[in-house]
Amino acid sequence: MNLRTKYNIPNDAVLTIAGTVGVGKSTMTQALADALNFRTSYEKVDTNPYLDKFYADFERWSFHLQVYFLAERFKEQKRIFEYGGGFIQDRSIYEDTGIFAKMHFEKGTMSKVDYETYTSLFDAMVMTPYFPHPDLLIYLEGSFEDIVDRIQERGRPMEQQTPLDYWREMHKRYEDWINNFTACPILRLDINDYDILRDPTSVEPIVEKISKFLHHNEKLKRRHS
Numbered sequence: 544m545n546l547r548t549k550y551n552i553p554n555d556a557v558l559t560i561a562g563t564v565g566v567g568k569s570t571m572t573q574a575l576a577d578a579l580n581f582r583t584s585y586e587k588v589d590t591n592p593y594l595d596k597f598y599a600d601f602e603r604w605s606f607h608l609q610v611y612f613l614a615e616r617f618k619e620q621k622r623i624f625e626y627g628g629g630f631i632q633d634r635s636i637y638e639d640t641g642i643f644a645k646m647h648f649e650k651g652t653m654s655k656v657d658y659e660t661y662t663s664l665f666d667a668m669v670m671t672p673y674f675p676h677p678d679l680l681i682y683l684e685g686s687f688e689d690i691v692d693r694i695q696e697r698g699r700p701m702e703q704q705t706p707l708d709y710w711r712e713m714h715k716r717y718e719d720w721i722n723n724f725t726a727c728p729i730l731r732l733d734i735n736d737y738d739i740l741r742d743p744t745s746v747e748p749i750v751e752k753i754s755k756f757l758h759h760n761e762k763l764k765r766r767h768s
């Protein structure tokens with residue numbers, strides 16, 4: 544019996560994985576998709592035409608990059624909807640505005656007019672009753688030191704050349720962001736509590752937690768309807 548059946552995870556569920564750069568979202572996306580036999584929706588890094596340029600010059604490229612990410616994630620959202628769910632999504636659309644665009648605006652690497660144009664586009668596309676929110680956002684968290692080690696280990700040159708302060712600022716912002724996040728239910732996982740790379744059996748307790756969470760929320764929804 545596969546884990547989806549064993550833990551009674553609805554086959555149309557949409558689970559999104561959130562967390563700072565390098566925390567382990569893509570690795571978790573693959574592990575959960577394999578365990579549940581779900582499709583994946585990845586953030587494509589290698590084919591992103593702006594990412595390298597952005598890391599070399601934040602001011603010049605931050606608006607272009609945000610618009611690109613928004614378009615890509617929106618297209619993915621449409622694909623997920625067309626398949627009728629059953630997806631694990633590598634990074635949520637909410638992080639683009641709540642973390643990245645906001646941080647670049649507040650740090651002065653995105654102009655006010657660009658930020659306002661971007662947020663009004665984002666709000667019109669996403670913050671509407673017509674936009675399907677995920678059933679669960681799985682938030683991965685860990686210490687700044689562990690996460691920087693992972694960024695180093697993965698070795699993307701553009702990220703290695705970025706000052707540590709950038710990652711420190713992002714790490715802090717993520718903590719504030721998740722503590723105020725309300726768009727959908729959240730399951731928080733500490734990266735020290737599992738090791739899906741070296742121990743494939745560690746995915747099962749995560750699926751069990753997801754199941755409990757989804758069914759608990761389902762009950763709450765029924766009670767309030």
Ligand SMILES: Nc1ncnc2c1ncn2[C@@H]1O[C@H](COP(=O)(O)OP(=O)(O)O)[C@@H](O)[C@H]1O
Binds near residue numbers: 569693694
């Ligand atoms: N559970 C884990 N234990 C140890 N290393 C991990 C784990 N998950 C991911 N990593 C490593 O951390 C790095 C970043 O992981 P990745 O999944 O690409 O992160 P993200 O998608 O959040 O940027 C990769 O080198 C990956 O192999």
Ligand SMILES: Nc1ncnc2c1ncn2[C@H]1C[C@H](O)[C@@H](COP(=O)(O)O)O1
Binds near residue numbers: 608
């Ligand atoms: N919205 C974004 N703005 C700026 N940079 C972003 C955004 N979304 C992702 N990124 C960057 C961060 C990483 O360098 C790569 C991939 O992210 P990862 O967390 O490793 O999946 O894209």
